[in-house]
Amino acid sequence: MPISSNKRGHTHALIKLEGLSRLAETMGRESIQLYIEEFVARLKKVMRSNDRLLKISPAKYCMILHEAEDRHLVELAAAKLVRVFDLPANLLGSPMYFKVRVGFALPSQNASSSSQLVKIAETALRKATAQDQPFLIGEEGDQESDVRDPALLARIHQAVDRGEFLLYYQPKFSAAFRNIVGAEGLVRWHDADEKRIRAPYEFIELAEQDPVIETLTEQLLRIAVARAVHWDSSISVAVNVTPRLLEARHFVQSVADILDVYGFAPPRLTLEVTERGHLPPAAFDNLHAARELGVVISIDDFGTGNCSLSYFRDLPADQIKVDLSFVKAMRTSKKDNAIVRGSIDLAHHCDMQVVAEGVEDEETADLLTEMGCDVLQGYWFDKPLPPEVFEEQYLAGLRQTDEPDAYSDLL
Ligand code: C2E
Ligand code: CA
Ligand code: CA
Numbered sequence: 001m002p003i004s005s006n007k008r009g010h011t012h013a014l015i016k017l018e019g020l021s022r023l024a025e026t027m028g029r030e031s032i033q034l035y036i037e038e039f040v041a042r043l044k045k046v047m048r049s050n051d052r053l054l055k056i057s058p059a060k061y062c063m064i065l066h067e068a069e070d071r072h073l074v075e076l077a078a079a080k081l082v083r084v085f086d087l088p089a090n091l092l093g094s095p096m097y098f099k100v101r102v103g104f105a106l107p108s109q110n111a112s113s114s115s116q117l118v119k120i121a122e123t124a125l126r127k128a129t130a131q132d133q134p135f136l137i138g139e140e141g142d143q144e145s146d147v148r149d150p151a152l153l154a155r156i157h158q159a160v161d162r163g164e165f166l167l168y169y170q171p172k173f174s175a176a177f178r179n180i181v182g183a184e185g186l187v188r189w190h191d192a193d194e195k196r197i198r199a200p201y202e203f204i205e206l207a208e209q210d211p212v213i214e215t216l217t218e219q220l221l222r223i224a225v226a227r228a229v230h231w232d233s234s235i236s237v238a239v240n241v242t243p244r245l246l247e248a249r250h251f252v253q254s255v256a257d258i259l260d261v262y263g264f265a266p267p268r269l270t271l272e273v274t275e276r277g278h279l280p281p282a283a284f285d286n287l288h289a290a291r292e293l294g295v296v297i298s299i300d301d302f303g304t305g306n307c308s309l310s311y312f313r314d315l316p317a318d319q320i321k322v323d324l325s326f327v328k329a330m331r332t333s334k335k336d337n338a339i340v341r342g343s344i345d346l347a348h349h350c351d352m353q354v355v356a357e358g359v360e361d362e363e364t365a366d367l368l369t370e371m372g373c374d375v376l377q378g379y380w381f382d383k384p385l386p387p388e389v390f391e392e393q394y395l396a397g398l399r400q401t402d403e404p405d406a407y408s409d410l411l
Pocket of ligand 3: 300301323324
């Protein structure tokens with residue numbers, strides 16, 4: 001995953017919270033969410049003021065330790081990181097322990113860019129897992145490439161062939177009028193072997209590192225469009241697209257073909273592209289091409305990446321989605337409040353629309369409305385819902401035609 005270039009050399013730490021897929025079988029989604037939030041809160045406790053935290057997936061973060069180039073300092077940081085997870089989280093009355101593993105990469109003469117350091121840290125993390133160590137400091141030259149869990153990857157390939165992936169839909173509302181304006185499609189895996197619905201954190205990061213993500217995303221786009229074409233024409237649908245897919249022109253062609261086949265109006269389709277990492281120049285061109293089709297480009301997780309203001313200025317986008325970590329904290333933290341307010345003003349001055357995700361209470365919804373935010377999404381309104389439930393609940397009065405048949409026809 002390319003992160004920005006890094007001239008001064010800062011140590012990179014890849015931190016992974018383990019055991020989530022096992023927990024998913026015994027705990028509810030809500031408890032898992034709280035557990036992940038506590039994990040992130042504790043990571044923040046370890047950070048110094050110039051350190052940064054980038055989200056890679058819900059259970060994996062990259063901490064950039066500002067100007068920590070010395071092995072001794074990094075060992076101290078490692079000890080701190082391990083210690084901060086000694087005590088369990090107290091979730092809904094029961095203690096939940098953390099299993100956290102860290103891979104470090106120290107900058108060196110030959111490896112100082114963020115992307116090199118992330119690769120080294122990735123290898124260190126993998127070795128730490130294999131050796132069951134809480135952390136490992138990677139060495140220069142330690143940059144094996146990829147595949148961490150070949151068995152799971154093979155199962156993902158098989159699941160794509162079998163059409164086991166589906167979308168849940170989370171509604172989005174106009175801040176000013178509080179009517180539904182769209183829905184975000186969030187992938188779920190109906191794992192037939194394990195007989196359960198698997199959440200994205202169990203597989204999406206692995207899928208995104210493999211070419212299978214292209215087939216999967218196209219499949220999900222087709223599912224979303226085939227479904228939404230039957231919704232009221234005022235309701236749009238969003239699909240998440242990893243920036244990597246935008247490196248190739250043919251992805252944009254696939255989007256154009258899908259719109260064409262279903263006769264779907266392009267402005268009703270939003271592509272949510274995460275802000276994490278810098279897009280290569282080819283991706284910029286392809287984003288332009290996608291916008292020319294008329295689809296809406298949204299910058300997801302806005303504020304959590306490593307982007308400069310000039311990078312932001314040049315991004316061909318119509319919308320930003322302010323990351324839920326800021327939205328959730330904005331009522332209690334002055335700084336988070338300022339970040340949200342500032343992001344809204346910045347986006348509006350750049351002629352972009354603003355969506356706030358992670359709206360969990362009425363006060364936050366009202367505050368965001370006062371700040372001029374355009375669209376609201378979050379648990380206070382509703383969670384991501386299975387397609388039939390979403391349509392029954394939100395579109396029954398609006399739907400134009402009958403819902404389409406089973407997904408298998410569309411894959
Ligand atoms: P995201 O795109 O930022 O999606 C928002 C996540 O926040 C969703 O989790 C959603 O269920 C959750 N969420 C929504 N409202 C609230 C709220 O009020 N409070 C809290 N605490 N959480 C809320 P989900 O569905 O587990 O998806 C997690 C991530 O997986 C997504 O983050 C996205 O990065 C990735 N993902 C999901 N679907 C796809 C997909 O089709 N393709 C790709 N490439 N990635 C996907
Ligand atoms: Ca999203
Ligand atoms: Ca997001």
